[in-house]
Amino acid sequence: MAVNRVTPMGDTQDPFAAPGSWFGSLRWVRWVKNHWLWPVLALAAFVRFYDLTAAAIWGDEGSSLLLARYSLSEIWKHAAFDVHPPLYFMLLHGWIELFGDGILAIRSLSALTGIAAVGLGVWLVDRLATRRAAFIAGLLLALLPTAVRYSQEVRMYALLGVLLLAASVALVYWIRRPQRHRYLLYYALLMSAALYTHYFAVLAALCHWLYLIAIRVQRGYRFRHIQRWNWWLANLAIVALYLPWLPNLLDLLQHMEQLKAGGDVGWEPAVTLSSLPSMIWSWWIQDDGETLPLLMFAALPLAFLALAVVAVMRDRSVSRGSILLALYTGLPLLLVFAVSFITPVFIERYLTAYALGLPMLAALAIDRLYSRVRLLALAVLVALIGVELVGVNNNATVDSNDQLDRVVNYVNQHFLPGDRIVTSDMLWYLSYVYYDRSGAKVRLYTPPTPSGQPTRPNEYGFGTLVTGDVYLDSLAELPSAGRVWLVGSVDGPDEFAPLPATWQVSAETHAGGIKARLFIPNPSPG
Structure with a gap:
């Protein structure tokens, strides 16, 4: 296994960087070929393709398929009246043209993007911490029940996770090498694609801005990337790329009452204080946990809060990547929870892309505990995997004869x-x-x-x-x-x-x- 060199910033140096994109690509291919990433991806593939066709197409999936039957121009037109932007439906349209509309084919698009999200999560943690942390993150991401579930549906949630993690990877690369403008180009394209996939992608952009502010005002080495002209230019480019869709979004917002009347938004029951811990349970066991005893119901959310604190407080890297993951996971969860007291949109699938941050944050904490309290770290890891297996089993409990x-x-x-x-x-x-x-x-x-x-x-x-x-x-x-x-x-x-x-x-x-x-x-x- 290659050993990363340490940069003057205190973080591991990019092993893919080389003088020229061709050499960089060769090193990336060599890294993937010899890497332990393959067993993790194999596990992710197994749980996502297992019984992929067992559950029947349900209403939301049916809506994706109906919309994908239109031409690309008509998809743009009809998606303007829907609650989701058009990119996923356009990709699904092309996917069906290539592979047909059999249930295995159409769900494979989400399964493959879900597997890619695991790989990107490993890559991101590998850039932020150690290979051990990256491996732990990959293991937890591969088994994350909410990610598995929505990697088996004909919807856009797995694609959104891939795009947001890829954008975060591009951001981290640019922070380390701000003179490499291509990383910001990748970032702008990926964030634009994410915004054309789901409106909640804007929450990831907010997290990225807050992260740059956090590392700008931190004590010691301060990163001034948020003041760089190319960062502002990249975000202006995102706005410019989104302008063609902006009138449709504004029109949709003006007709929210009609969407509520039709049951397309706001159909969820009103949130309560217990809805927040229930969401954590849903991410991990595919059950809201509200029938559990109070102490047990509170235990899992509090455990993750403790792990987040450990990950952030024990982060000795200069760029404080744990703050990025803490913001990516916690900020959307809390904001959507707060907004849902006005309009109920606290829906698991809308936040699944942000749930991907939780295993990565836990992996950072476990890695940092391992260096001091090895037994505790292993116990936490085994416990989390055990909880995930409960959720994976719940996902797989489908009676194909009762569909x-x-x-x-x-x-x-x-x-x-x-x-x-x-x-x-x-x-x-x-x-x-x-x-x-x-x-x-x-x-x-x-x-x-x-x-x-x-x-x-x-x-x-x-x-x-x-x-x-x-x-x-x-x-x-x-x-x-x-x-x-x-x-x-x-x-x-x-x-x-x-x-x-x-x-x-x-x-x-x-x-x-x-x-x-x-x-x-x-x-x-x-």
Whole structure:
């Protein structure tokens, strides 16, 4: 294993740097080839590809697939009315063109970017601390349950993690070698791509600015990078690259009430003080932990707070990279938590990219404990891995025989020409159409409220993905003759009630929380 040299700044010198990009690339390839990174990536790949196709496509994934079917120009147009920017959907569009829309193919995009995020996390910690810390970070990142989960969904969250970690790596390289302007070019491009992937990427930019301020005002060696003209130029470039999308963002903000009315934002329950520790538990075991005894419920969040303090306080490097990771993890978590008392957006998947900072921060603390209290460090590492394995197991607990696709396949097999298919909910509709092979136009039931108010989605959020002829306001609009499939929830009251008196159930199946009933008109009821 190569030994890093120490720079006058007190940090390890970049092993990839050489006079010329060609030689630098060769050294990077040689480092990867001979590195212990491969077992870590193999572990990350195993847990992300394991049972990748077991869970059926759910509503949000279905919305990604519907949007990706449009041309690139139409994706730009429709994403302007959605709650997420267009980059991921454009990439998914191209991915489907290359590999098809099979469930393994479409989820592989997120799985591969999730694996890449692990590699980038190792790379970042390797630049900030020791190889031992980097290995620990890689191990914890590979098994991080929230990262595994969203590396198995057709959504943009794994991609966002890759882009933000890559931007952080570029920032660290530029801090060490500010004369290398290409690092800021990489940073500007990566942060721009992140902003075109998810609006919460702006929180990472805020963390980077605060980190530069922190190392500017620290005692001893002060980094004046925040005063450099090229840093300001790079951020102006990010703003310039984002200007084409800015009018769409401003329009979206003006129509937040319509998004709330459609259930696309603010649908989460209001936060409480327990929501913050619950988020930590969700990241690590895929359960909010609120049924645990109070002392146990508080133990994990407090343990991570203690590890963060150890990582920061025992950081003897001049550039204080632990501050970067502490900001990257803690600031978005706290800001979104605070904002959610006004508008509930404290959603695990929105913060998964920032959850990646927690294993890296823990790795720094464990590495620094190891040099003084080896037994304690090993105990902490084993405990964290044990907790993660609980979450990984929770992710993998999927009954493939109790999934929505079983219901849709049943309808596909028993469908006859002329049959009608009606779903009761937008999320069911978005999932259903992915598996539908009937060739019929699947309808979405949108009956008016008792007061006569329409329930059709507006043009914002999911409503931008379907045309008006999909909506069905009354079952009476269907032809009086012919068979009808009604697809709705298993639990709760019948969303289609009252049914026409002449309809009789001919067949029924249910799985994955939904049921499909086949109705045949009987001209002589009773």
